[in-house]
Amino acid sequence: MPHNKNHADSTPFETEHPRRTALKQMALLCGLSLSAQSLDVLAATVKGTMPHVTKFFTPEQLQMTGEIADLIIPTTDTPGALAVNVHGFLDKYLAECVSKDKQQQFLAGLKKMNSVAEDKFNKTFLACTHKQHIQLLTAIEKTDLGFTADDKSFFTYFKSLTLFGYYTSEIGATKELAYLAIPGGYHGNFPFAKVGKAWALN
Amino acid sequence: MEKTVYIKKSAQIFDAIVVGSGITGGWAAKELTEKGLKTLMVERGRPVEHRADYVGEGVEAWKLPFRNAMNHQLVEDQYSIQRQCYAFGDSSKQFFMNDRDYPYSTPEGKPFSWIRGNQLGGKSLLWARQSYRLSDYDFNANLADGHGVDWPIRYKDLEPWYSYVERHAGISGSKENIPVLPDSEFLPPFEFNNVELALKKKMEAKFTDRKMIMGRCAHLTKPEPHHLEQGRLQCQARSECHKGCSFGANFTTQSSTLPAALKTGNLSIATNAIVHSVIYDPKTNRAKGVRIIDSETLETREYFAKIIFLCASTLGTTQIMLNSTSERFPNGIANSSGALGHYLMDHLYGSGASGRIEGFEDEYYSGRRPTSPYIPNFRNVKEKHPNFLRGYSLSGSASRENWSSFANKDGFGADFKKQIQNAGSWYFSLGGSGEMLPRYDNHVSLHPTLKDKWGMPQLHIDAGFTENDYKMNEDIANTAAEILEAVGAKDIVKRVIRKNEDRPFGLSIHEMGTARMGRDPKTSVLNGNNQTHDIPNLFVTDGACMTSNAWQNPSLTYMALTARACDFAVKQLKLGKL
Numbered sequence: 001m002p003h004n005k006n007h008a009d010s011t012p013f014e015t016e017h018p019r020r021t022a023l024k025q026m027a028l029l030c031g032l033s034l035s036a037q038s039l040d041v042l043a044a045t046v047k048g049t050m051p052h053v054t055k056f057f058t059p060e061q062l063q064m065t066g067e068i069a070d071l072i073i074p075t076t077d078t079p080g081a082l083a084v085n086v087h088g089f090l091d092k093y094l095a096e097c098v099s100k101d102k103q104q105q106f107l108a109g110l111k112k113m114n115s116v117a118e119d120k121f122n123k124t125f126l127a128c129t130h131k132q133h134i135q136l137l138t139a140i141e142k143t144d145l146g147f148t149a150d151d152k153s154f155f156t157y158f159k160s161l162t163l164f165g166y167y168t169s170e171i172g173a174t175k176e177l178a179y180l181a182i183p184g185g186y187h188g189n190f191p192f193a194k195v196g197k198a199w200a201l202n
Numbered sequence: 203m204e205k206t207v208y209i210k211k212s213a214q215i216f217d218a219i220v221v222g223s224g225i226t227g228g229w230a231a232k233e234l235t236e237k238g239l240k241t242l243m244v245e246r247g248r249p250v251e252h253r254a255d256y257v258g259e260g261v262e263a264w265k266l267p268f269r270n271a272m273n274h275q276l277v278e279d280q281y282s283i284q285r286q287c288y289a290f291g292d293s294s295k296q297f298f299m300n301d302r303d304y305p306y307s308t309p310e311g312k313p314f315s316w317i318r319g320n321q322l323g324g325k326s327l328l329w330a331r332q333s334y335r336l337s338d339y340d341f342n343a344n345l346a347d348g349h350g351v352d353w354p355i356r357y358k359d360l361e362p363w364y365s366y367v368e369r370h371a372g373i374s375g376s377k378e379n380i381p382v383l384p385d386s387e388f389l390p391p392f393e394f395n396n397v398e399l400a401l402k403k404k405m406e407a408k409f410t411d412r413k414m415i416m417g418r419c420a421h422l423t424k425p426e427p428h429h430l431e432q433g434r435l436q437c438q439a440r441s442e443c444h445k446g447c448s449f450g451a452n453f454t455t456q457s458s459t460l461p462a463a464l465k466t467g468n469l470s471i472a473t474n475a476i477v478h479s480v481i482y483d484p485k486t487n488r489a490k491g492v493r494i495i496d497s498e499t500l501e502t503r504e505y506f507a508k509i510i511f512l513c514a515s516t517l518g519t520t521q522i523m524l525n526s527t528s529e530r531f532p533n534g535i536a537n538s539s540g541a542l543g544h545y546l547m548d549h550l551y552g553s554g555a556s557g558r559i560e561g562f563e564d565e566y567y568s569g570r571r572p573t574s575p576y577i578p579n580f581r582n583v584k585e586k587h588p589n590f591l592r593g594y595s596l597s598g599s600a601s602r603e604n605w606s607s608f609a610n611k612d613g614f615g616a617d618f619k620k621q622i623q624n625a626g627s628w629y630f631s632l633g634g635s636g637e638m639l640p641r642y643d644n645h646v647s648l649h650p651t652l653k654d655k656w657g658m659p660q661l662h663i664d665a666g667f668t669e670n671d672y673k674m675n676e677d678i679a680n681t682a683a684e685i686l687e688a689v690g691a692k693d694i695v696k697r698v699i700r701k702n703e704d705r706p707f708g709l710s711i712h713e714m715g716t717a718r719m720g721r722d723p724k725t726s727v728l729n730g731n732n733q734t735h736d737i738p739n740l741f742v743t744d745g746a747c748m749t750s751n752a753w754q755n756p757s758l759t760y761m762a763l764t765a766r767a768c769d770f771a772v773k774q775l776k777l778g779k780l
Binding site: 071072073074076080089092093096097098099134137141156157159160163164165166167168169170173176177180181182183184185186187188189190191192193194195197198199200201202 | 260262263264267268269270271272273274392393394395396398399423436437438439440441563564565566567568569570571601602604605606608609610612613614615616618619620622623624625626
């Protein structure tokens with residue numbers, strides 16, 4: 001599997017203030033200068049400890065969605081899913097844009113992840129360590145630790161929504177990937193090195 | 203656009219009425235007004251101004267409430283059919299008809315997807331812009347195998363009109379000298395990417411009966427002075443066409459035919475005017491005008507003219523004709539043959555294959571090309587295929603997987619993110635566009651009781667596929683896979699449409715044939731000039747006129763037929779024969 005544990009272990013998640021780092025990066029990208037205090041407020045908001053008006057998730061579900069999304073697309077040299085508020089987008093998206101069946105599938109998937117976390121580690125998903133999170137996500141992809149094929153298809157759905165939310169965000173499209181609103185024409189003889197990363201719009 | 207162009211009530215007897223403002227309505231209005239006729243264009247939908255009304259254009263995904271997705275309930279309630287179209291989304295929904303307002307019925311187990319535009323410009327704002335000529339293989343097809351009636355025209359009749367419309371519309375492509383696909387008047391073709399070039403070389407070496415060319419499309423790759431004069435600019439390869447193009451780089455009514463018609467000063471437009479029926483005068487055996495229902499006030503009005511062109515889309519035109527009854531024509535105007543509403547065809551899409559292409563990691567492309575490589579038909583050209591009649595084209599492109607492909611791959615975390623940033627593998631896909639036989643059984647009729655909210659009788663659409671279609675679908679998938687295998691593709695996946703439900707009839711949005719041209723007034727509605735056999739001053743030039751559907755995208759042929767019919771009609775009018 002393509003996931004590289006050593007690399008993942010060195011992501012800012014293991015550092016003291018990963019969300020502050022992510023937010024700082026985001027703020028820099030947006031040309032904002034944030035005080036330490038406002039960073040804490042923002043970090044608290046994404047952590048779910050601030051009152052947060054949700055349309056679909058409970059605060060816990062929102063936080064869990066944010067954690068899983070960020071495990072899929074973590075902050076690296078560009079902000080990750082949590083920093084661009086993919087979970088906030090998914091809260092709106094799942095509330096409005098999908099069928100009741102899909103909504104139920106999503107919530108059942110979160111519940112299952114929690115129950116496997118309880119069985120395996122005796123704590124909720126959110127209380128698990130980063131290493132345990134990685135074990136759980138690896139297991140759901142391999143239908144291990146009691147995860148079923150249905151659970152895996154939930155995770156595939158989760159992943160597709162995360163990628164959608166992240167790569168259609170301004171940062172995902174324009175900072176992580178290459179974004180060209182008006183290409184000016186089509187060039188078929190074009191070395192990858194010339195842009196160096198994938199286009200946001202194919 | 204000057205406000206005075208738009209009219210509501212008018213007692214004027216126009217020289218011509220054109221019903222519809224899409225690809226053929228726009229062409230009819232241009233040709234008739236340029237030939238000096240005072241022309242009224244009647245459009246069911248709202249006005250759409252070039253540029254000003256392209257509200258979805260250039261809006262980045264992150265500025266849309268759901269990133270071009272839409273509220274689930276809204277889509278279920280109002281766009282349950284339109285959503286099936288690949289071009290439908292939050293940024294383009296304003297150019298699609300609301301399904302709740304325009305109901306129609308189908309028999310159990312025979313779904314039909316009727317994709318419709320509802321505005322000035324019609325589906326010219328939504329079309330896929332692929333532009334191909336038919337050849338004598340197509341005009342001879344019905345005569346050769348006995349399915350359908352013979353076309354009353356041949357390629358030489360249409361050839362100068364293809365050239366005429368191509369020069370104005372602007373068609374990009376390459377000269378190839380392929381007998382089944384005559385060359386057009388071309389602007390430069392779009393480029394192949396390096397992977398496509400490698401595959402083209404391999405395929406053409408392996409299969410001497412097949413050629414891979416660049417898809418021909420109505421885009422200005424290099425505008426000519428007359429395009430620039432109209433305010434049309436070079437295609438920027440944004441692939442935002444369905445949101446409206448302010449560059450005017452693709453052919454639409456708004457970018458191309460409407461400005462030309464307006465320039466003459468001979469055009470009037472009535473919008474929000476749903477044509478209920480054609481008014482027939484039994485004393486003179488002429489169509490006198492049209493009855494319309496104002497979609498906003500529900501008032502009814504009449505407009506009058508010396509000649510009438512129906513360009514309201516295949517099924518739109520057919521619905522109006524079926525609803526135009528009189529003592530002489532109890533089953534629909536100009537329907538003494540009984541052919542009206544029958545012989546509905548669409549193209550066979552959805553079958554094909556795709557595969558992964560190894561290597562080329564250093565290669566990429568820049569821009570979003572609005573067309574793709576194209577393999578013109580090679581079936582039933584020299585040898586007869588044992589399993590089915592007629593032919594198909596294959597089209598598809600080589601591209602690298604982007605972020606959306608990665609949801610189905612295992613992995614997550616920083617490495618996963620990096621893989622996405624590095625772009626995925628190359629894939630090459632080929633999809634068919636197959637010809638269908640004209641069959642009496644595939645037909646539309648007016649529902650005996652159900653009406654829409656404006657009082658128009660609803661259409662009942664009864665159309666399905668046959669063995670010939672399914673066998674062709676099978677061959678499309680097998681042949682696409684065979685080509686992919688020959689060029690070295692891996693992980694080849696075939697797709698075969700095997701039943702109505704797999705992909706509804708109509709969804710190719712090439713519905714045609716329900717008021718067909720023919721030599722015999724007893725078996726066809728129109729003659730070789732798109733004039734109804736029964737009524738000299740009534741013409742139909744949209745897809746309803748098609749005698750067979752060939753395997754090519756049809757819009758360019760509709761344009762040429764329309765321009766040719768206008769030329770004929772004006773000459774006849776001047777001779778006092780209409």
